[in-house]
Structures are given as structure tokens and as C-alpha cells.
Amino acid sequence: MLAKRIIPCLDVTGGRVVKGVNFVELRDAGDPVEIAKRYDDQGADELTFLDITATSDERDLILHIIEDVASQVFIPLTVGGGVREVEDVRRLLNAGADKVSINTTAVFNPQMVADATARFGSQCIVVAIDAKKVDDKPYKWEVFTHGGRKPTGLDAVEWAKKMVGLGAGELLVTSMDRDGTKIGFNNPLNRAISDAVEVPLIASGGVGNLQHLVDGIKDGGADAVLAASIFHYGEYTVKQAKEYMQQHQIEVRL
């Protein structure tokens, strides 16, 4: 049967991979192609590149990075960050991306999600949702944009349903409360969204150990788990993570 996926995430700026805590305090983590090859060797199921570049001057660097990675690493590549128009999607796909992740633009121009899925197919359009908890009883999460800086007033679960209705083929859900904290995914958030939609959900934000990956799938209902720092700094290999998941009765590709 279908395996649950492990997706190392590479935040890219200025041609380098970096890692921040709660969306700030960036630290250099290395060369994108080298890191991508290492993860492929370790058995990563996919790779996600998030372009967190602030300026448009540097933006085109990601195209070159994707071209380089795509000619050496033969697993699915998702690219997100700064995707504003259908034309941006086309350029990334042509550079070698398999899926493009849309975040802020989806909020301000939902029609762009519909246009992109109609043109390129749902299979290559991922909608990224950055959500923050706004209420405990009952749970409620709000969608934020601009790398987690701007509140939108949108309810995360309702927003997820709307995006799938417009054609999104997958959702990448990041908990801003958890990102960089190493205390685990926000499983109630992921569970609420996963149960509400028919497309795969990638859980993101907060992984600190391998049990968090297992919990993300079993408690959060995620189809794939995304993590950055536990892999970048060599705490665990992807292979170790998969072996741990397999020991906990999760089907993985080994």
C-alpha cells in the first residue's frame, strides 16, 4: 500500500539553505544541491524548497537552484515562496519543479489557484497554509500570510476546504505556534484539516524528534511529514526516521 512520506524542507535565500526559528533568526545550513543529494541518498520521498528571499533580484536564483537539483536528483521537488502569477508556476515547472506551493497569493487572489490548477492540473498545485491558534475551546486557527506576519481573519479549516474546492491537489499546513520550537506538530490542527478534505496533507512546523513524525501521522492524520532542522544539523538521517516510523507500524519506503 501507499507509503507515508518524509519530506525534508530546504528554506532557500541568496542561493543557500537556511533555517530560522519562528520565521526569524536565520542560520546558514549549506549548499542546496549537496543537501538535496544527501537527502536523496538517505531515502527522502520528496524535497520541498521554500524561497524565503525578500527581494525580487535574488528571486531568480531559485530557478537556477531547481534546474541544478532537478538534473541530479530524481525524486519529486516542490517549490514555494513568492509565487504570484500563473506564469511563475510555469517557470518553476519548466525549471524542474514537480509541484508549486502557493501561500500568500492564494489569500489575496484565490482565482490564481483555480487558474493554475486548470492550466497545469491539481497534481502540481500545493496550497500552503500558515496557521496560528486563536482559541482553545473549541480549537480555532487563523490563516496568516507574508511569512506569518499578517493575520487574515480566515479560519484555517474553512480556508483549506475552499482551496481544495478550487483545485488544490495537496495542502502544506504549517503551525506558526510550533515552527522551529521542536515540541512537535500541531496535531489537532492537522487532524481538523485532514478530516475535512479529500486531498493529501503535509504536516509542517515543530519537529524535534522522531516520535513527533509518528504522532504527526497517527494523531494528526498527515499523509506526509515535513521537517528541516532535525535533518539539516545531522541529528537524524531520513533513513533513521523511516526505520523508526516502520517500527511504529507506519508504512514507509525503505
Next chain:
Amino acid sequence: MTKVDIAVVDYGMGNLRSVSKAIEHVAPNKTVVVTSNPEVIQQAERVVFPGQGAMPECMQELDARGLRDAVIDAAKTKPFLGICIGLQMLFERSEEGHVNGLGLFQGGVKKFNLDGARDELGEKLKVPHMGWNEVYQPKAGHAMWQDIPDGTRFYFVHSYYVQPDDAGCAVGYGQYPDQFTCAVTQDNIFAVQFHPEKSAHAGLQLLRNFVNWKP
């Protein structure tokens, strides 16, 4: 015109760069071109027919570029590898947009109807069927499966699957949750639902087998 070993048919849909790069990776001495020129397809030694997106648009774009005859001719005469929608388009008809395909295989293309089906953890199965799933080979084997063990995982991303009228053409099955056909063959055609160009070592081995295939 320089001799083309492998032509990747370009009808304006999807990421063809990955397909050509993966073939170049396994066959560095071969000339690989991504082309929408029917003459190049006619002269190529081998043809790869990829596809992404929705089948109605793919059929429309194929015809808009006048590639239908060249593709059918290649499928009948030379080693021919269909990938994803490039598999589905070889069939007679699809539920997706109720469009007709090229009719090289008899049968249709159906949407997954999972209707509350759940996996071994009790989670509902999602559509698209996205990720790495095991591919089972029939006992007879096939040259395209050389050095690829039965049950090897390949990368899939699709919501529709082929249903051949003649089960004899099936050379690969997946399970989601029921068994579905994910590879078919007929003479010089081999076509797969999964993406070999995105399936790491196993996928590269399949592409290597294609480059060496003598049907």
C-alpha cells in the same frame, strides 16, 4: 538532421525537463531531445510519451500541434514508453471530461472511487493517489522489469487509472485499496502510470531498461 536516439514528445503540458534529464542521466551517450516536431518523432529510434495534468487538455494540445499521427505511428513501430497521462491517452476513452484517447489499447480510464476506504491505520484514503506505492509484476516477467524486484515502490500522482478490456496486456499492478493496473505492454509499447523520472533508483533502472529494450 542529426540522429535522435530518444524523442520526448512535447505537447505543451507539464514538466518534461525531468523526463529528459533522467534519461540523459542513465544514457549519457544518447541524443535525447524534447520535441513537438512530428518529423523528429518519426526519425527517432525510441519515443517517450509523457503527460501531466488533465487528459482532455492533453488530447487537445496533442491535436493542436498535429502530433497525433506521429505518436500513433511511433507507438506501432518503435520502442515507445508512455508515462502517466501518456499511458492513459493510449486507451479508447476516459471518464475525465468524457474524452476519447488514441485507442491503441482497448478499455477506459476511470476515476478512483474510494468511498470511505481506509488504510491500515484507519485513515481515509485520499485522492490524488500521491506518493510511493508498491508495483507488483505478473509472474511471466518483462524485459522492462529487469533488475527491478517485484513489489518495488514507484512514485505515483494521479486520480484516474486505466482499465484494459484485455487483462493480458497488464504487466504491473498497484493497490489503492483495490488492485489497479499501473503498467501495460503490447508489442513495442510499454506504458506506466507512475513517474519513473521521479522514482529515484528504481525509476532510473526502468528508464535504463527502456533505453536498452529490444522488443
